[in-house]
Amino acid sequence: MALPRPGFRTWLTLLLLALGGGLALLDLRDPSPTGQVPRDAAGEPDFYLENARLTRFDSEGQPHQRVTTPRLVHTPLDDVTRLETPLARLHDREGRLWLAEAERGELGAGGNPLLLDGDARLRAPAERWELETETLHYDADTGHAWSTTPATLRQPPQRMSGERFDAWLHDNRARLTDNVRGHHPPETAEESSP
Numbered sequence: 001m002a003l004p005r006p007g008f009r010t011w012l013t014l015l016l017l018a019l020g021g022g023l024a025l026l027d028l029r030d031p032s033p034t035g036q037v038p039r040d041a042a043g044e045p046d047f048y049l050e051n052a053r054l055t056r057f058d059s060e061g062q063p064h065q066r067v068t069t070p071r072l073v074h075t076p077l078d079d080v081t082r083l084e085t086p087l088a089r090l091h092d093r094e095g096r097l098w099l100a101e102a103e104r105g106e107l108g109a110g111g112n113p114l115l116l117d118g119d120a121r122l123r124a125p126a127e128r129w130e131l132e133t134e135t136l137h138y139d140a141d142t143g144h145a146w147s148t149t150p151a152t153l154r155q156p157p158q159r160m161s162g163e164r165f166d167a168w169l170h171d172n173r174a175r176l177t178d179n180v181r182g183h184h185p186p187e188t189a190e191e192s193s194p
Contacts (some may be wrong), residue, residue: 002007031061046074054081056111056140064091065140067114079109088114090167092143097124100145101138120147124169129155131174134155143170151176158184 035146052072066089074081083105090098101116120136122145123129133151138144144166151165153176160183162176 043076045073046076049116052106054111062091065089065114067105068141081107081111083107086116088138090140090169092172094170094172096124096126096169096172098145099125099168100138102136112140114140118170126174127155129153129174131167133165142168144168158182 020121044167048071050071052069054065054067054069054072055063055188058064067081067086068089069086071084072081085103086105087103088100090100090103092098100114100116100120102120104131105117107113108115114137116136116138116185118134120133122131122136129145131151133147133152134149136145136147146167147165148163150160150161150163153165153174160176160180162180163178165174165176167174
């Protein structure tokens with residue numbers, strides 16, 4: 001005597017049960033993390049963003065500070081936003097553009113001041129000068145940029161270095177202090193003639 005042959009519905013039911021069991025086993029595994037959640041002494045972040053661009057506006061609603069970074073992390077314990085390789089576009093009251101960059105950065109509580117650390121640079125494209133220092137601070141409310149680490153200011157073909165640097169972006173003035181040294185090549189006859 002031959003056993004009855006299973007029908008289509010039986011095979012379909014067995015296939016669905018096997019598929020459901022396989023999915024249940026996959027669901028039991030630990031989910032793979034989407035990325036490493038950064039942690040530091042300030043505690044666990046409440047958020048982090050990748051490929052971010054932050055824009056701050058002044059009291060009149062005009063953008064005056066833009067920061068682009070591949071990754072930023074905010075920790076609520078100290079209300080600090082940490083930035084990887086930030087590039088900042090700063091605008092003074094006259095609308096002039098200033099560029100700042102570094103290996104790392106931090107925006108203080110409330111988004112001010114901006115601290116750039118590790119090969120920090122500040123450039124004034126209109127004036128063709130560039131500052132190089134290890135650590136640069138910038139207060140967006142007052143337009144004051146300063147460094148208490150040795151700094152070199154270049155405006156080709158001149159260059160100057162000092163132990164401290166201050167710039168007031170809104171007033172378009174800068175100052176090097178403490179042990180200032182400079183290289184100012186003499187003007188040639190070709191440069192002085194119109």
